[in-house]
Amino acid sequence: MVEQIIKLIAESQIAILCSVDENGYPCAKAMLAPRRVNGMREVWFSTNTSSQSVERYRNCNKASIYFYNATTFQGVMLRGTIEILEDAQTKEELWQDGDELYYPNGITDPDYCVLHFTADNARYYADFCSTEIKL
Amino acid sequence: MVEQIIKLIAESQIAILCSVDENGYPCAKAMLAPRRVNGMREVWFSTNTSSQSVERYRNCNKASIYFYNATTFQGVMLRGTIEILEDAQTKEELWQDGDELYYPNGITDPDYCVLHFTADNARYYADFCSTEIKL
Numbered sequence: 001m002v003e004q005i006i007k008l009i010a011e012s013q014i015a016i017l018c019s020v021d022e023n024g025y026p027c028a029k030a031m032l033a034p035r036r037v038n039g040m041r042e043v044w045f046s047t048n049t050s051s052q053s054v055e056r057y058r059n060c061n062k063a064s065i066y067f068y069n070a071t072t073f074q075g076v077m078l079r080g081t082i083e084i085l086e087d088a089q090t091k092e093e094l095w096q097d098g099d100e101l102y103y104p105n106g107i108t109d110p111d112y113c114v115l116h117f118t119a120d121n122a123r124y125y126a127d128f129c130s131t132e133i134k135l
Numbered sequence: 136m137v138e139q140i141i142k143l144i145a146e147s148q149i150a151i152l153c154s155v156d157e158n159g160y161p162c163a164k165a166m167l168a169p170r171r172v173n174g175m176r177e178v179w180f181s182t183n184t185s186s187q188s189v190e191r192y193r194n195c196n197k198a199s200i201y202f203y204n205a206t207t208f209q210g211v212m213l214r215g216t217i218e219i220l221e222d223a224q225t226k227e228e229l230w231q232d233g234d235e236l237y238y239p240n241g242i243t244d245p246d247y248c249v250l251h252f253t254a255d256n257a258r259y260y261a262d263f264c265s266t267e268i269k270l
Contacts, residue, residue, distance in 0.1 A: 013205065016151050024195070024197055026163075027214070028153050028161075028163055029260075062160045063161065064162055068165045
């Protein structure tokens with residue numbers, strides 16, 4: 001099952017990143033595929049420091065990431081916490097060609113940061129069944 | 136813009152339904168297209184009464200529904216509350232051929248219920264810009 005989940009994550013072009021807003025409402029946002037993944041345990045995205053998501057994670061670091069395949073009816077939700085990384089080394093490691101479109105001032109652009117997600121548990125849905133997985 | 140959003144919702148085959156769990160973590164779940172939509176204001180889904188989502192909405196009715204198009208980079212998040220409907224009339228109105236697959240006992244199956252979502256506000260993303268909309 002872990003292999004199936006890792007394959008699902010690797011093949012997803014879009015991830016749904018969820019947060020909780022200041023009034024306690026759940027929020028969702030489509031993100032391009034993560035910049036880096038460590039099994040089911042850690043996920044890294046690049047994003048704008050000025051975005052609402054970053055503001056929300058500074059207030060409440062609880063998060064989930066949802067990957068799904070609408071054709072095979074498989075989905076996995078990773079649940080855990082987000083850390084906002086703004087150190088030079090991480091920003092350089094995660095930078096990709098073309099990122100200037102989002103961060104015109106390049107790698108040191110203060111509006112460029114990295115979201116580092118660490119999962120505590122996962123819920124996998126396939127074949128009409130859900131399974132909880134402790135990580 | 137409202138027309139664009141209504142078109143986005145109508146063309147989405149999948150909706151991402153979000154809730155907050157008992158520990159305050161955001162949760163996401165892919166749903167087949169809604170059973171009924173009233174503009175951007177109301178959305179109805181059918182679901183299993185025994186599902187985790189229903190249990191969560193009984194504890195906390197704050198919800199969001201996210202529709203997006205990965206090709207055009209458009210997305211809309213509707214934020215509001217969920218009401219769980221189990222009355223015979225609503226269940227009959229929302230029933231569709233083929234639902235026996237999910238609810239073997241038919242329209243009166245106690246494991247079949249309707250989620251009625253009412254939006255308070257929306258956030259629309261298109262052309263790299265986000266817009267807040269009060270409803």
